[in-house]
Amino acid sequence: MSEPSTPEIRALTDQLAAADVEQRAAAAERLAQAGESAAGAAPQLVRACGDDDERVREWAVAALEDLGPPSRAAIDPLIKLATDPDPLAAYWAITLLGRSGQDASSAVTVLTTCVESSSADPSVRQRAAWALGQIGPAAAAARAALERAAGQQDPRLARLATEALAAIGS
Amino acid sequence: MAKKKAKKPPSSSASLVWMAFTTIASLIGGGGVTGWLKPDMPVLGPGVAALGSSLGSSLGFTGSTESTAALATGPATARAAVPAERLAAAPTPAPPLASIAYAPAAAALRPVTAMPSASPPPPAGPLPAGPPAAPAQAVLSAPPTAKPSDAVLIASFNIQVFGEAKLAKPQVVDVLARVVRTFDIVAIQEVRAKSDSVIPTFVAAVNADGSRYHHVIGPRQGRTVSKEQYTFIYDTNRIEIDPTSVGSMRDPADRLHRPPMYARFRVRTSPPELGFSFWMIDTHTDPDEVPQEVDALADVFTVIRSARPDEDDVILLGDLNAGPPQFGRIKQIPGVAWAISGVTTNTRRTKTYDNLIFDRTATGEYTGRWGVVDLQNTFGLSIDKALEVSDHNPVWAAFSPWELRPPLQAATAPRDASR
Structure with missing residues (x-):
């Protein structure tokens, strides 16, 4: 799990919610440059994926790519964001839950829902299958949903579901 | 062109169906000399998409086409589309490598320390990590201050979120341009712009000093609305491109978040047939699926190596989000080696993520020289300013400009033919 946020990271995290778009874009860029030390800003960066401004979104994605696993305190906010109507925000919330491994076992129910949601963006369903595999045996309750997903025509979803089933075990 | 070294049989990759190269191979036919682009003819970004559409959808281009004027490119049947105004402004051809003089004015970077000196080619397998007793700075070095006449310098550079916002920072563009001018070809990852x-x-900023770089760029790639593009930027004074060779890997099984872009280049020499020619594969893996993607890249490497009977040199380079210990099935490719080892490649100096990978037995043109351009030290930047340029440092390797002939052929060729 990540280190506690520094005062600078906390300030930048607050700045992500600024009314001024230039302030938000600057904060997202600085957090992207902070690497794994920005992990404490995970939920806010996920929300920034739904920002109206392209710069904010792209820098938020760049920050999330390098963030590593989020803090345990971020798990619950990320579970809520996993069903965000913005597919990019949902995708990244799920990705961070997957990086948390078994620490995100409380996310199994919502991740199962994401896998089963035929209306969800394919990238969200695929990532949810991947995340369940990262959680491993603690995601055993998702086995039936994953078995159904393993039979889907989407080759990536089917493959990730199969891999997740193997990671969960019998 | 010079007859290439004997091609090795590809290993099987049954789980993948990579189709782009079957099309290319059929277009090229027997693998003769076709398609080298005239060095003074720009191949611009949108032109790649147009090129793909002109060759047929089977090449796998998915980028948008723009209003461009098509123009035949010499003997090749392919047509590269380029904006008419750029054609009108095309400079006169530069002399080929064998006759060009490299003035000190071409210097772009100051070396922080001496580059690892040229050494005899090591045996196949992972390359040595530089002088073992040397401090880290000995290998965190810039390439020569002027492009050498006895080598071409090939680099990979992940320019984090390379879009309009970064272009709006003159000091960042200056550093990026100076980096590019140092190399003959730069494979760039993370172009992110609508x-x-x-x-x-x-x-245009790179060429502001009179340089003659061109580029090819791939389609936007990615599974979400956040997409990236690959681009190759190359010095037309020293490098020419085969316009029939440019494309993106088709990945029907969706194993790669951002399917790699490939292109085939040749060093401009006199005579041109003797120039080192090679495939380049530009890649950026998904950091959350590194083991799976690295294994898929092993298949990409194998497929590209078998795409043409007359081309066995393949350089896979980019941001792998993995160091040599995580290279998985790539390490099982016979003869495979990588240039960067034992040093970090990110700006914070904590990870070895970027590399150049090739078959050491096939690509004997590798000189053994390689390096990582430490942005912070090379340009005298604070860590924050260096991170404004990118979170990755450029990595590079040097190759002979001359195509190596197979030993048997060299031994049996008429004596005067080799002069």
């Missing part, structure tokens, strides 16, 4: 003007604008 506009198609970012790379043309950047290349």
Whole structure:
């Protein structure tokens, strides 16, 4: 799990919610440059994926790519964001839950829902299958949903579901 | 062109169906000399998409086409589409490598320390990590201050979120342009922009000093709305491109978040047939699926190596989000080696993520020289300013400009033919 946020990271995290778009874009860029030390800003960066401004979104994605696993305190906010109507925000919330491994076992129910949601963006369903595999045996309750997903025509979803089933075990 | 070294049989990759190269191979036929682009003819970003459409959808291009004027490119049947105004402004051809003089004015970077000296080619397998007793700075070095006449310098550079915002920072563009001018070809990852003007604008900045770089750029790639593009930027004074060779890997099984872009280049020499020619594969893996993607890249490497009977040199380079210990099935490719080892490649100096990978037995043109350009030290930047340029440092390796002939052929060739 990540280190506690520094005062600078906390300030930048607050700045992500600024009314001024230039302030938000600057904060997202600085957090992207902070690497794994920005992990404490995970939920806010996920929300920034739904920002109206392209710069904010792209820098938020760049920050999330390098963030590593989020803090345990971020798990619950990320579970809520996993069903965000913005597919990019949902995708990244799920990705961070997957990086948390078994620490995100409380996310199994919502991740199962994401896998089963035929209306969800394919990238969200695929990532949810991947995340369940990262959680491993603690995601055993998702086995039936994953078995159904393993039979889907989407080759990536089917493959990730199969891999997740193997990671969960019998 | 010079007859290439004997090609090795590809290993099987049954789980993948990579189709782009079957099309290319059929277009090229027997693998003769076709398609080398005239060095003074720009191949611009949107032109790649148009090129793909002119060759047929089977090449796998998915980028948007723009209003361009098509123009035949010499003997090849392919047509590269380029904006008419750029054609009108095309400079006169530069002399080939064998006759060009490299003035000190071409210097772009100051070396922090001496580059690892040239050494005899090591045996196949992982390359040595530089002098073992040397401090880290000995290998965190810039390439020579002027492009050498006895080598071509090939680099990979992940320019984090390379879009309009970065272009709006003159000091960042200056550093990026100086980096590019140092190398003959730079494979860039992470072009992220809705506009198609970012790379043309950047290349114009690179050429502001009189340089003659061109570029090719791939389609936007990614599974979410956040997409990235690959681009190759190359010095037309020293490098020419085969326009029939440019494309993106088709990945029907969706194993790669951002399917790699490939292109085939040749060093401009006199005579041109003797120039080192090679495939380049530009890649950026998904950091959350590194083991799976690295294994898929092993298949990409194998497929590209078998795409043409007359080309066995393949350089896979980019941001792998993995160091040599995580290279998985790539390490099982016979003869495979990598240039960067034992040093970090990110700006914070904590990870070895970027590399150049090739078959050491096939690509005997590798000189053994390689390096990582430490942005912070090379340009005298604070860590924050260096991170404004990118979170990755450029990595590079040097190759002979001359195509190596197979030993048997060299031994049996008429004596005067080799002069």
